[in-house]
Amino acid sequence: MSPERRRKAEELAARYPRRQSALIPFLQYCQEQDGFVTRQAIRDGAEMCGLTEAEVESIASFYTLLFRQSVGKHLIQVCRTLSCMLRGAGELQEHIRRRLGVRNGETTPDGLFTYEEVECLAACDRAPCLQHNLMFHYNVTPDEFDRLLETWRASRPAVSLPAE
Numbered sequence: 572m573s574p575e576r577r578r579k580a581e582e583l584a585a586r587y588p589r590r591q592s593a594l595i596p597f598l599q600y601c602q603e604q605d606g607f608v609t610r611q612a613i614r615d616g617a618e619m620c621g622l623t624e625a626e627v628e629s630i631a632s633f634y635t636l637l638f639r640q641s642v643g644k645h646l647i648q649v650c651r652t653l654s655c656m657l658r659g660a661g662e663l664q665e666h667i668r669r670r671l672g673v674r675n676g677e678t679t680p681d682g683l684f685t686y687e688e689v690e691c692l693a694a695c696d697r698a699p700c701l702q703h704n705l706m707f708h709y710n711v712t713p714d715e716f717d718r719l720l721e722t723w724r725a726s727r728p729a730v731s732l733p734a735e
């Protein structure tokens with residue numbers, strides 16, 4: 572682990588009664604530094620918490636806001652759970668895949684857009700919903716998506732997760 576990362580690991584671990592509780596904030600920090608949770612971040616997380624790499628890997632791969640590979644400047648996550656599916660998420664997903672020319676989990680060749688279908692985003696009362704770089708959009712129709720896409724193409728925000 573690099574000295575800088577070790578300093579951050581100790582700072583985060585000091586905030587919790589158990590070191591393992593600091594693992595997710597630590598992985599978020601690593602992601603902010605590297606763009607995604609790298610192999611090295613998994614090793615560092617294991618060292619920090621006294622866990623195996625497999626245990627850290629299982630945690631990193633469980634959360635949709637931790638990325639195991641680099642993502643585009645625009646991360647689009649569409650809910651695929653029941654309420655959204657009943658309210659047109661399937662049609663929306665198909666539309667987005669066609670518009671971007673990608674499948675679930677892929678990034679456009681220009682590196683701008685990553686598309687993911689994720690579990691419930693906890694906005695079921697305003698289904699179908701999606702998140703763009705962690706910002707919610709509700710009751711999204713294919714037409715509304717096209718409007719949003721134009722806005723996003725005009726800007727180039729980076730995905731950034733707050734590290735504790």
Ligand code: FES
Nearest residue numbers: 650655692694695
């Ligand atoms: S089912 Fe889509 S937000 Fe809950």
